[in-house]
Each structure stands twice: as structure tokens, then as C-alpha cells.
Amino acid sequence: MTGSTACARVVVEELISYGVRDVVLAPGSRNAPLAYELFEADKIGLLRLHIRIDERSAAFTALGLAKGSATPVPVITTSGTAAGNLHPAVMEAWHSRVPLIAITADRPLSVVNTGANQTTRQSGLFAGHVRAEVQLSSNDLAPRAWRFQLNRALVAASGLRSMIGGPVHVNIGFSEPLVPEPVDAIEEDYREVTPSTGRPPxxxxxxxxxxxxxxxxxxxxxxxxxxxxxxxxxxxxxxxxxxxxxxxxxxxxxxxxxxxxxxxxxxxxxxxxxxxxxxxxxxxxxxxxxxxxxxxxxxxxxxxxxxxxxxxxxxxxxxxxxxxxxxxxxxxxxxxxxxRALRPLITRTIADPATDAPMITGPALAELVWQSLGAEDLLFVGSSNPIRDLDLAGRSATPPVTYANRGLAGIDGSVSTAIGLALAADQPAHALLGDLTFLHDSNGLIIGPAEPRPRVRFIVADDNGGSIFATLEQGHPAQMSAFERLFGTPHGTDLAGIAAASGVDYLKITRLDDLREHLRLPPHGLEIIDVRVDRDHRRTLDERLNSLAATL
Missing domain, CATH: 3.40.50.1220 (TPP-binding domain)
Incomplete structure (x- = not known):
């Protein structure tokens, strides 16, 4: 019996039996045994396979799928730096308690520390940021042990026993051959795990x-x-x-x-x-x-x-x-x-950036998005200014279901997370992101023609840089000599070019009324709406908003 094929088959069987229905895979050679088994499972409808060429985007896609479905979702990579690219999503999953399963293929233990190609110390790679870590080896030919370790990891990810879910790491040493070979019948081993407690007191x-x-x-x-x-x-x-x-x-x-x-x-x-x-x-x-x-x-x-x-x-x-x-x-x-008394003051302030050449403000854009979506809609909001702008939005009796990566509040992986959420819900979604957040994960737009197609409208608050720093200590007038290069970080990137390269629909918006009309229709695929917002007066706007309550 070929150890790698048998081990991969047991892994996929255990994932399916536990209820996993989505798996994200980044291509590679060392993880090929898993890829072949997932390909066959996808063909007969036992799960849905998503291929991504960038491991970091793959991990955040899996994060979005797990957040949206509230079920464990694996992301699978080959060995070496590919495994390391999962770390940002694993950290976010740890702090936001999302059941992300990081499955990393590894070289056999015998070649670790020898300098062999694409070989590093993957055991303990995510130490401190996983609920459980297990090490499997295809050389062991021990299906019962493989199943036990996988079950332990899946239970830890779900929080079934501990009442606290989160990411887990499954590191698997695969030996050649890495392509399918005939295998004998694999021993089955069923176990049932029940929650340790009922509802909390x-x-x-x-x-x-x-x-x-x-x-x-x-x-x-x-x-x-x-x-x-x-x-x-x-x-x-x-x-x-x-x-x-x-x-x-x-x-x-x-x-x-x-x-x-x-x-x-x-x-x-x-x-x-x-x-x-x-x-x-x-x-x-x-x-x-x-x-x-x-x-x-x-x-x-x-x-x-x-x-x-x-x-x-x-x-x-x-x-x-x-x-x-x-x-x-x-x-x-x-x-x-x-x-009630403050609301009209906020509305007037965010509509007027106090400039002779009025531009759309970030809070006005967020307000329009919030009021245009309803209870049946799904919204992902990026970190930095967009979610803070949304925090100023007025009341809505039917606000959208809203997600954000607030475990560590990083800007990375936001495009892929939004795509994962849309795929999990199997419905159109909107994402409100800053331009730096969007650019940080623009690789997430690269989805092969054979993959499940998400429907996401990315509304990019484009101020050509990092305006949140203007509202912080670094944006004080006394720090202006270094501000633009160190914190404003203008990039001058043409989002239309990124859309064209990715085969994504693109629309530039300069008037909120035009955006309001566009939001009346759901997205049908991947779309980028590029909304140029004011950055020059961001600190002044923030100061004016913060002073409003004193007028009551």
C-alpha cells in the first residue's frame, strides 16, 4: 500500500465525515496526494474545492468561508514558504475564534534540517496561535492513528469540548510517490464526540x-x-x-x-x-x-x-x-x-469636507452603503477608516449582515475574506475597503475559470494613501514634514488597470448619486467600484466630528 495515497485518502474522508464542505487548495508538488483525493471528492459532489495560486489569499478565502458558514474550513499548501504564508490568516482566526484548518504538506522527517529543497521546520510553525497541532507521517501506515489525530484537531477547531474554537495545524509528512497508486481497503474507525456542556449559565x-x-x-x-x-x-x-x-x-x-x-x-x-x-x-x-x-x-x-x-x-x-x-x-x-439631536449635525458635517473643491468624504460613502443595503444583504468591511466611518452611520431598521476581520484588525486578506464569505453564503456580497487594503490583497481577484464563482462588489474608498494616520498623532501639523512619505504613502495605482488584468468589471464613481443608483442592483460577478474620497481634509473632518457632541 502506498503510504501517501492512503494517508491523503484518510484525511479527506475524515474531513467529509466531520461535515467539511469547502476546501481551499494552493497548488504544489508535496501536497499532490491531497490534491488528487480532493479532486475526486469534488467531482462527485462530496465537497466543493477552491483553487488559489497565492497561499495567503487561499488562507483568507478559507477564513471567509469559515466565518460565513460557522464550520471548519481547511486550507492546504505544499511545504516551505507556502506554509508560512498561512500565518496572517491563522493569527486572525486565533483572535476571532474562527475554525480554520491549516493543513501543510511536509517533507519526511528524515530530511528536515538537511538543507533539502523546500524543507524547513514546519512543526510548531504556528505555535501560540492554534488550538491544537498534530503531526502525521505517511510512512507510519497507521490509519487508526491518522483518524484519531485528525478527529482531535477537528474537535479543537470547532470548540466542541473546550467551548472556544479557532485554528488548528495539521502537518503531514508525505513520501514519494506523490501521485495516486492503488491502495488496499483502509481501516475505518468511527468515534462520536459530544459537547462537554450545554448552554452557558x-x-x-x-x-x-x-x-x-x-x-x-x-x-x-x-x-x-x-x-x-x-x-x-x-x-x-x-x-x-x-x-x-x-x-x-x-x-x-x-x-x-x-x-x-x-x-x-x-x-x-x-x-x-x-x-x-x-x-x-x-x-x-x-x-x-x-x-x-x-x-x-x-x-x-x-x-x-x-x-x-x-x-x-x-x-x-x-x-x-x-x-x-x-x-x-x-x-x-x-x-x-x-x-436624534446629533444626527443632522453629523449628516451636514460629513457632506461638506470644508474645501472649495468638494469631494466625497469617507463617512458619507459609508453612510450611503449602509443605508442602501438591507437585512438580506451581506457586507464585509475593511479595517482602518472604512469600519470607523461606518460606525458613524445612522440608524437602519434592517441593516446588512456585517463581517470584519477584527481579531487583529489587519488590512491583509480582506479581498479574499469577502470572497470566502460570499461563497459560503452562496449569495451576492458587498465589501467596503480602503485603497491600501484593497491593493494589499488584490491577488485575491485571481480566480481560475474552473473555480466556483463569487459575486462580490468591492467598493473602494480611494484616497491614494493611508488617511487613517491623518487622524492619529502622526497626522498632527507638527509632524507634517515626514507625514506624506512615511504614513500618507501615496501609491498612484490605477485600479482600472488591476481590474483589466484580473478580468473584473470596473466603474469609477465621482458622485454619490451615481453610486446610489448602482447599488440598487446586486453584483453578478466580481466588480470594483472606485470612489475617489477626500484625504487632504481628513484630520479637519475628524476634529469637526469629534467636537459635535459638545454643542448639545
Missing amino acids: VTRLPVGPQTVVVAGDLPPEDGAEIAAIAERAGIPLLAEPSSNARGGGTAISSYRLLLQSSLVDDIERVIVVGHTTLSRPVTRLLQRQDIELIIVDAAPEWSDPAMNADRVIAAFELSPGSAESDGPDEWLARWQQAD
């Missing part, structure tokens, strides 16, 4: 004292539940765009600015759900020593960047209680009244 909290719920990055179903809890209790909900709670009845759309008003002084308790990473006003709130800070997380890990939590609980419900401070109805009314 619910802590019942009184509505008083004056409480706000802060919702960070959350899966859609969790965000909807948090929105419902806040609405039943009648307390303000401060929800980031990718919390999927922003459509709740008590959501405060301008919360980021209101946290810079006198309202913030009256907050007595903060309940945090999800990964909050977006704004400094929220960070300052969580650092306050005079509030009660409650972190809600069912998993054994929890996020408390301020190191200020009074309690960490698995789940919560708010029940009526008494307090000497404002009752919940009056407390919510104060926030809602301030939100």
Missing part, C-alpha cells in the same frame, strides 16, 4: 444602575440576541458595525461621539459583549475606575484590554430592579434624544 443582572451595553465584533446570531436583550431591558446599546446588533431598538448610532459628551459621566455600569477594538472613546470608558465593568464571554478566554473587569460571566439577562439613579426609561430617553 445565565447571570441575571438588575437593570439599574445606569447601564450601557457595548457590543463588539460578534457573529450575526449572537449580535441579534444581544440587541434583543438590550431592547427588552430598555437600555442604551453601543454597537460596533460588525457586532450585528446595530439594528436593535435601543442602539445609539452616534454613540462614539456621545461618549465624548457629558452623558458619559453618568454611566455607572458597562456590560461588554464581543471583541471591542474600534474606538478610543470606548477604550477610555472601559478604563474608568469608577464604573462596574462586566465582561460577557462563554469561552474560557475573555477580552479585557483595560484589565479593569469586575466580573466575567458566560451569559446574561437583564431583569427589572431598583436604583437611586435614573430609571431605565429615563436613562434610555436621554441617550436617544441626544442621538
